[in-house]
Amino acid sequence: MIPASFDYHRASTLQEAFTFAQEYGEDAKYLAGGHSLIPMMKLRFSEPAHIIDISRIQGLKYIKEEDGILKIGALTTEADLEFSDLCHDKYPILVDVSKLIGDPSVRNKATVGGNLAHGDAANDHPAVMLALKANIVAEGPNGTHNIPVDEFFKGFFETALEQHDILIEIQIPATKAGNGGAYNKIERKVGDYATSGVAVNLTVDTSDTVVDIGIGLTNVNPVPMRVSRAEEALKGNKLTQELIEKAGKIAGEDCSPTADLRGSEDYKRSITKELTIRTINKAWERAKASL
Amino acid sequence: MKKEVTINVNGTSYTEEVEPRLLLVHFIRENLELTGTHIGCDTSHCGACTILLNGDSVKSCTIFTVQADGAEIATVEGMMQDGKYHPLQEAFKEYHGLQCGFCTPGMLMRAIDFLKHNPDPTEEEIRWGISSNLCRCTGYNNIVIAIEKAAEKMREVEVETVA
Ligand SMILES: Cc1cc2nc3c(=O)[nH]c(=O)nc-3n(C[C@H](O)[C@H](O)[C@H](O)COP(=O)(O)OP(=O)(O)OC[C@H]3O[C@@H](n4cnc5c(N)ncnc54)[C@H](O)[C@@H]3O)c2cc1C
Ligand code: FES
Ligand code: FES
Numbered sequence: 001m002i003p004a005s006f007d008y009h010r011a012s013t014l015q016e017a018f019t020f021a022q023e024y025g026e027d028a029k030y031l032a033g034g035h036s037l038i039p040m041m042k043l044r045f046s047e048p049a050h051i052i053d054i055s056r057i058q059g060l061k062y063i064k065e066e067d068g069i070l071k072i073g074a075l076t077t078e079a080d081l082e083f084s085d086l087c088h089d090k091y092p093i094l095v096d097v098s099k100l101i102g103d104p105s106v107r108n109k110a111t112v113g114g115n116l117a118h119g120d121a122a123n124d125h126p127a128v129m130l131a132l133k134a135n136i137v138a139e140g141p142n143g144t145h146n147i148p149v150d151e152f153f154k155g156f157f158e159t160a161l162e163q164h165d166i167l168i169e170i171q172i173p174a175t176k177a178g179n180g181g182a183y184n185k186i187e188r189k190v191g192d193y194a195t196s197g198v199a200v201n202l203t204v205d206t207s208d209t210v211v212d213i214g215i216g217l218t219n220v221n222p223v224p225m226r227v228s229r230a231e232e233a234l235k236g237n238k239l240t241q242e243l244i245e246k247a248g249k250i251a252g253e254d255c256s257p258t259a260d261l262r263g264s265e266d267y268k269r270s271i272t273k274e275l276t277i278r279t280i281n282k283a284w285e286r287a288k289a290s291l
Numbered sequence: 292m293k294k295e296v297t298i299n300v301n302g303t304s305y306t307e308e309v310e311p312r313l314l315l316v317h318f319i320r321e322n323l324e325l326t327g328t329h330i331g332c333d334t335s336h337c338g339a340c341t342i343l344l345n346g347d348s349v350k351s352c353t354i355f356t357v358q359a360d361g362a363e364i365a366t367v368e369g370m371m372q373d374g375k376y377h378p379l380q381e382a383f384k385e386y387h388g389l390q391c392g393f394c395t396p397g398m399l400m401r402a403i404d405f406l407k408h409n410p411d412p413t414e415e416e417i418r419w420g421i422s423s424n425l426c427r428c429t430g431y432n433n434i435v436i437a438i439e440k441a442a443e444k445m446r447e448v449e450v451e452t453v454a
Contacts, residue, residue, distance in 0.1 A: 001333050001334075002312065002314075003312045004312070005310065005311075005312055006311055006312060007292050007311065008292075008294055008311035008355070008357045010357075010360075031358075034353065034354060034355070034358065035335065035353055038335075038353050038354070038355070039334065039335050039353065041312075042333070042334075051311065051355075053357075053358060055358065079347070083408065102423075103338075103422050103423035104348065104401070104404075104405065104419075104420060104421075104422065104423045105338060105341055105348045105349055105350050105401060105404075105423040105424075106335070106350070106423065108344075108347040108348060108349050108404075109349055109350075109353070109354070190419075190422040190423075191336060191422070191423070
């Protein structure tokens with residue numbers, strides 16, 4: 001499978017990338033890890049005339065805590081997350097998700113920024129970032145702007161990034177005592193997209209009352225989805241298995257999966273419910289351990 | 292428009308003009324005639340095309356050659372040093388880690404990267420560690436055993452390798 005011909009431009013700074021982008025307009029595509037774009041180009045679903053390689057722009061590959069915020073540079077790879085001590089110690093949800101993305105060799109190339117910018121509801125980071133209530137930082141020729149994750153996913157492969165924007169950073173409120181997160185997905189085999197995936201980020205107080213909760217779903221809705229009704233059912237209440245069961249039931253009801261090779265609509269609703277229950281419990285376990 | 296690239300493969304530097312759409316696996320197999328790196332699926336799934344790019348295992352069917360400009364690449368042809376097999380090659384031979392051999396070069400390159408991160412893995416960790424690579428012959432058991440045995444050996448002796 002040979003992609004269509006294109007011209008290749010390597011940007012070494014953001015400014016240089018914007019200059020190329022403005023010159024080539026609609027005919028150009030940014031390339032980061034290439035593990036969504038290149039497969040699409042090989043299938044000729046995508047035939048950009050110009051590729052602007054942003055993968056060597058310096059200073060966009062980091063995972064750090066600063067001013068009460070966890071900051072992840074857009075070019076951070078899934079393998080960087082998987083092997084990060086900071087993530088292992090304080091953000092295990094990010095280790096959960098990276099380990100479930102693709103396979104070990106894919107993770108060496110795939111970037112977190114690309115995973116979000118691609119705007120694919122089958123990708124795993126969108127649900128996680130919804131659960132974590134992330135802020136997405138984009139930079140374009142006219143400067144930087146913030147996009148709350150709830151406004152980021154617009155439709156089928158469509159995001160709130162403007163034409164020449166480069167997603168540069170993902171910001172997540174730093175974890176604190178009582179906070180725990182988890183991600184899990186059902187996949188047919190390693191490297192497959194989720195049949196369903198559930199991300200939960202939960203904060204409880206010492207009496208197990210839910211202070212804050214985020215729940216995001218993967219691949220059971222046309223766009224990555226927050227389960228607002230389940231979050232409302234939990235927030236301010238003391239966690240019990242009965243309540244968790246109720247939140248799971250809501251997730252199964254409120255998502256909108258389509259039948260495909262991965263299963264029927266009913267099956268997907270049913271595993272979304274079960275996964276939600278399990279993932280809330282896992283997040284709760286971690287939240288309690290942090291108190 | 293063609294681009295000039297300089298890529299170091301198994302210790303030798305090559306400079307060539309390539310079309311930007313040339314996939315790295317085709318550059319390795321056709322331009323350099325290093326046919327140990329295989330193409331199994333061409334859809335980023337099977338891992339037969341796995342090489343080391345600056346030390347990391349990657350699928351060379353999902354990378355453009357121009358992206359590897361300036362990089363160091365290792366392929367299966369670079370594993371043998373001073374006429375001696377790498378402990379992984381030795382173990383694959385000894386413990387029947389292959390049948391037809393089609394997946395083997397990719398499997399070996401993946402195993403090098405895996406053992407770099409995890410020099411003393413459990414059986415389950417090895418199975419997850421090679422989940423990027425498909426084998427249609429062995430049922431994986433002997434591959435897992437071979438990697439386990441090679442890891443033991445590699446913990447004892449310092450191994451010289453281009454990777
Ligand atoms: C075999 C295989 C299995 C996979 N399995 C999974 C999986 O289970 N779960 C999952 O979530 N993903 C999976 N992926 C996808 C993988 O994680 C992708 O790499 C990721 O979705 C895109 O990141 P990238 O850096 O490769 O982006 P690219 O392919 O380089 O780019 C993707 C798109 O995003 C744009 N883009 C990239 N970076 C930026 C940026 N910083 N700013 C603006 N635009 C940008 C590009 O222009 C392009 O349109 C899999 C991929 C493969 C090949
Ligand atoms: S040929 Fe590259 S993954 Fe199969
Ligand atoms: S030995 Fe034949 S595919 Fe693995």
